[in-house]
Amino acid sequence: MRVIARIKEMQEWSERERCAGKRIAFVPTMGFLHDGHLELVRDGRKRGDRLVVSIFVNPTQFGPQEDFAAYPRDFERDRKLLDQAGTDILFYPASSEMYPDGYRTYVEVEKLSHFLCGAFRPGHFRGVTTVLVKLFSIVRPHVVVLGAKDYQQLRIVCRMVEDLNLAIEVVGYPTVREEDGLAMSSRNAYLNQEERRAALSLSRSLKKAESLVLEGERESRRIVEAVRSEIDKEPLARLEYVQVCNPESLEEVERIDGNAVLALAVRVGRARLIDNTLLKGRRG
């Protein structure tokens, strides 16, 4: 595995590989890799002749009160894991390389960016879409693999790739969970033992919602109430939002007729955790 830190070097590598007829798969990450990332990486490995993974803790997607400085980092460990997983190129640029002095350009996906997490993290998705347009210009992948845990992010990126004609296939990889159900996240590292236990309320509440729908419940309001009461049982967990929404437009739906996505964000200690599940309103 080769580590590339310079944008120009990465672009030259990609142009060469593309022109040699190689299909480039790409997994963008913020590092501090867990098994969820590694599953994306293994999936990417199968989807391309060449596999590029990036590690970049992107400052523009963190709000001023958020955890940019504290975000966990362990480059040496990540490097080894990616090497073992068959990565060809680890792209690892400095912040000053990505956002030099005088930087001014931002990419925004309207509407989709303002629901759900967007309402609580103003500017967050603008930072995500901006850095991804940059990374896509630099890596020039044919296919990119993103985790479906960040469901809203996945939808926004699909919209952006289509709108800007980036000619990239976007693959959403199913959320990877610990054995007890907790969705894998680098931010789980913030949790102490008690908080770790309280964090199980997220997946438990999603299971509860799924059962209700299986039993015939179609009213979003009832499902939201059930989730809320499940989270409220945990004194260490504080619900930020829970919503049932259209899987494409992310707009809130009152009834689950076709498919709907149930998404929630919960604060546990200093971690802000998100999770989601697909609710299937149509039987059979």
Place this chain on the structure above:
Amino acid sequence: MRVIARIKEMQEWSERERCAGKRIAFVPTMGFLHDGHLELVRDGRKRGDRLVVSIFVNPTQFGPQEDFAAYPRDFERDRKLLDQAGTDILFYPASSEMYPDGYRTYVEVEKLSHFLCGAFRPGHFRGVTTVLVKLFSIVRPHVVVLGAKDYQQLRIVCRMVEDLNLAIEVVGYPTVREEDGLAMSSRNAYLNQEERRAALSLSRSLKKAESLVLEGERESRRIVEAVRSEIDKEPLARLEYVQVCNPESLEEVERIDGNAVLALAVRVGRARLIDNTLLKGRRG
């Protein structure tokens, strides 16, 4: 010359040419071509092995009160002119191809987009940068040639290309003028004979400013006053703005120490005309 209307076909052509080692030059236009455009096209012809010209009257860069519907169009004439000028590909997409239903993504260059014309045409440069990111993703040029008459646009595009790592050389081509000094513009077609004469006040006022600087004037305020009085002599001309600014940041400067750009916008009849010139504060 081949005319391509579909995005996917254009992208496939470009990828093939790039991988065959061909350098692609690109001149984006809104059509209704004049000699100014054709000089850009001839310049582009020299800069690439392949030359792509686009014609697309981009709806997102027009305000609701602006001249999108009235903007002059003559595809058959344009097609002939581009063919004669040695264009390889004329990219001519439909609006519905560029902005399908559900379109949501916009690219913005902060600060630079809010000075000068940006203050009078809210959203204009956002539309320009958005369509250009799309066109650059579709045409994948190595070099793009833009007219320097739209000086602010040129600066914004340079910034954006650098910020988004688009790996494109941006060439600003000097403003092409009629013999009497009027900067060429598709919007000159809106002018009747009297207005055409009044429109000469733009280039005349720039000449006046250049002379003042040659004679030693360094105060922006005095230069602005001279321009204003030149425009005010024409009852048919209405000054929208005139400003002396830093050529890079576009910020207003009080004194001309190094180089500065004098930019103005003037309404004559239903035409909104712009022009600019470089003022050299340093002698020799």
